[in-house]
Amino acid sequence: MTRIVALCGGVGGAKLAYGLSRLLPPEDLAIIVNTGDDFEHLGLLICPDLDTVTYTLAELDNTAQGWGREAETLGVMNELQRLGEDSWFLLGDKDIALHLMRRQMRDAGVPLTEITRCVADRFGISARMLPMSDDPVRTHISTEEGVLAFQEYFVRRRCEPRVTALSFDGAARATSTAEIRAALRDPALTGIILCPSNPYLSIAPILAITEIRDALVTRRVPALAVSPIIGGQALKGPAAKMMAELGSPVSSLAVARHYGKLIDALLIDEVDHELIAARTEMDPALHVEKTVMKTREDRIGLARACLALLGTMCRR
Amino acid sequence: MTRIVALCGGVGGAKLAYGLSRLLPPEDLAIIVNTGDDFEHLGLLICPDLDTVTYTLAELDNTAQGWGREAETLGVMNELQRLGEDSWFLLGDKDIALHLMRRQMRDAGVPLTEITRCVADRFGISARMLPMSDDPVRTHISTEEGVLAFQEYFVRRRCEPRVTALSFDGAARATSTAEIRAALRDPALTGIILCPSNPYLSIAPILAITEIRDALVTRRVPALAVSPIIGGQALKGPAAKMMAELGSPVSSLAVARHYGKLIDALLIDEVDHELIAARTEMDPALHVEKTVMKTREDRIGLARACLALLGTMCRR
Numbered sequence: 001m002t003r004i005v006a007l008c009g010g011v012g013g014a015k016l017a018y019g020l021s022r023l024l025p026p027e028d029l030a031i032i033v034n035t036g037d038d039f040e041h042l043g044l045l046i047c048p049d050l051d052t053v054t055y056t057l058a059e060l061d062n063t064a065q066g067w068g069r070e071a072e073t074l075g076v077m078n079e080l081q082r083l084g085e086d087s088w089f090l091l092g093d094k095d096i097a098l099h100l101m102r103r104q105m106r107d108a109g110v111p112l113t114e115i116t117r118c119v120a121d122r123f124g125i126s127a128r129m130l131p132m133s134d135d136p137v138r139t140h141i142s143t144e145e146g147v148l149a150f151q152e153y154f155v156r157r158r159c160e161p162r163v164t165a166l167s168f169d170g171a172a173r174a175t176s177t178a179e180i181r182a183a184l185r186d187p188a189l190t191g192i193i194l195c196p197s198n199p200y201l202s203i204a205p206i207l208a209i210t211e212i213r214d215a216l217v218t219r220r221v222p223a224l225a226v227s228p229i230i231g232g233q234a235l236k237g238p239a240a241k242m243m244a245e246l247g248s249p250v251s252s253l254a255v256a257r258h259y260g261k262l263i264d265a266l267l268i269d270e271v272d273h274e275l276i277a278a279r280t281e282m283d284p285a286l287h288v289e290k291t292v293m294k295t296r297e298d299r300i301g302l303a304r305a306c307l308a309l310l311g312t313m314c315r316r
Numbered sequence: 317m318t319r320i321v322a323l324c325g326g327v328g329g330a331k332l333a334y335g336l337s338r339l340l341p342p343e344d345l346a347i348i349v350n351t352g353d354d355f356e357h358l359g360l361l362i363c364p365d366l367d368t369v370t371y372t373l374a375e376l377d378n379t380a381q382g383w384g385r386e387a388e389t390l391g392v393m394n395e396l397q398r399l400g401e402d403s404w405f406l407l408g409d410k411d412i413a414l415h416l417m418r419r420q421m422r423d424a425g426v427p428l429t430e431i432t433r434c435v436a437d438r439f440g441i442s443a444r445m446l447p448m449s450d451d452p453v454r455t456h457i458s459t460e461e462g463v464l465a466f467q468e469y470f471v472r473r474r475c476e477p478r479v480t481a482l483s484f485d486g487a488a489r490a491t492s493t494a495e496i497r498a499a500l501r502d503p504a505l506t507g508i509i510l511c512p513s514n515p516y517l518s519i520a521p522i523l524a525i526t527e528i529r530d531a532l533v534t535r536r537v538p539a540l541a542v543s544p545i546i547g548g549q550a551l552k553g554p555a556a557k558m559m560a561e562l563g564s565p566v567s568s569l570a571v572a573r574h575y576g577k578l579i580d581a582l583l584i585d586e587v588d589h590e591l592i593a594a595r596t597e598m599d600p601a602l603h604v605e606k607t608v609m610k611t612r613e614d615r616i617g618l619a620r621a622c623l624a625l626l627g628t629m630c631r632r
Contacts (some may be wrong), residue, residue, distance in 0.1 A: 076416070093392045101399060104358060122400055
């Protein structure tokens, strides 16, 4: 009985997903996770957003660093570097253990949804993490220096090249999964939450899966997004820089307009309360909340606010 | 210009190979390494003997433990264990770095000989390490408890089951390599050394490659083996136990008779000097030497003794 579906990418989204997972019984929550950042590296299949959500839900996330595992070591990476292998993408030893496990399952032909269920199980996570598709979708960033694969742009080039466009290779052919279809069509569904992940890099690939976008367009339940932009800046990552490069104002109101009719309301941070006055009738509703999640309690607090707000909203 | 060809398996053989590599210019020495122990585990291709030779030649071997790397860590393994994965085969983080590197090259279709050359290069090893074949050969141990893959027998079962027979799956179809053929046919060749590795588990798979066995049978240069049996015991590993189980006396004389006409002489340890009296005219010559290699100097000392002895021998 899925009551809440959350769409999320990495860090910020994972934090809200964590809060939701602490408030809702496992069967009530389905978390659809971006896989556009996934890539093959050193012969491993790396799923950055799925991993971040996994580590975060299991309370094994490195909260200081903002990605990866707590108490991580670099035994393999240091040796790879000594041996002259690519070392621009930092992989911790615990991380590699997970990638090895996943690689084996994939070599055995297990779909990513099933692999993810198994990983969740091993990590003691009862909430449902659902990869947006079992088909490969790969985010490519068109920049003034050429087209870059996501991690090339994000990690190797540290988001420096100016972005001109984004594409999600494979998304047009990709289907959603039986698990996601069931969740989005569940008669018990009461709301959809777009987590505060990068709208262009993390949420857009999910919405590029036609079945998921259609489900949002034709929804009978309210959809709420949480803005990742606070005071004209992103807390983490290139969202603000990318919005500017793509010709958008950098504000939560622009985020609301970006999502448009896919959402009914946007939660914005307290510091941006004056945006409410700038909102027009055409825009999704804006609601003010404390959206910065520094502690695990903050995550639960924001999740509670989201659920409360959804409870007051009814679909037009 | 290959002057010396050495056949070797893991630990003991690798030590003598190290000694030889310190005495001979790289072009003079070709080390043919057993790959019968190779196996796929955790999605990695593990080549225990090639790795031991690599680490030993690079002076990165764990001399206290007798296998693996010095100053090794277990970050990945501990996490795999926590996640419920197979942990009976211990893989260090540095080890895993090498396996990841090799896996990638293999996925790209690079033959093992070429992979090994590349690995040697990364480890700063100039001596030639040549896998006995680029074709897969897998040692299987028939025991009273059924047929076991080599590592199942060796590591998981700690050599406990009684051995009834050995087979080297794939050996009949496997060919040697261009590099090994060139080395064994080199007009500059002056001798062949069978290192003190397990004759049944480490040297036999190499000799199961028809081309290599034929080259030994038809050799024009002397062949010398070093016995891994000292005072009726193996310094390490199951050689003695296995000889007894296969119905052979456990002695260096039995090793000499096992190799038979494939060698011209066997170097035995000082403690076994009385075996010389038991030797018959049909057996290979026996020569006494200090064969225990505790230090790196011991390895070089034994290698010097082998080369000196080969220098005095001429092929019948």
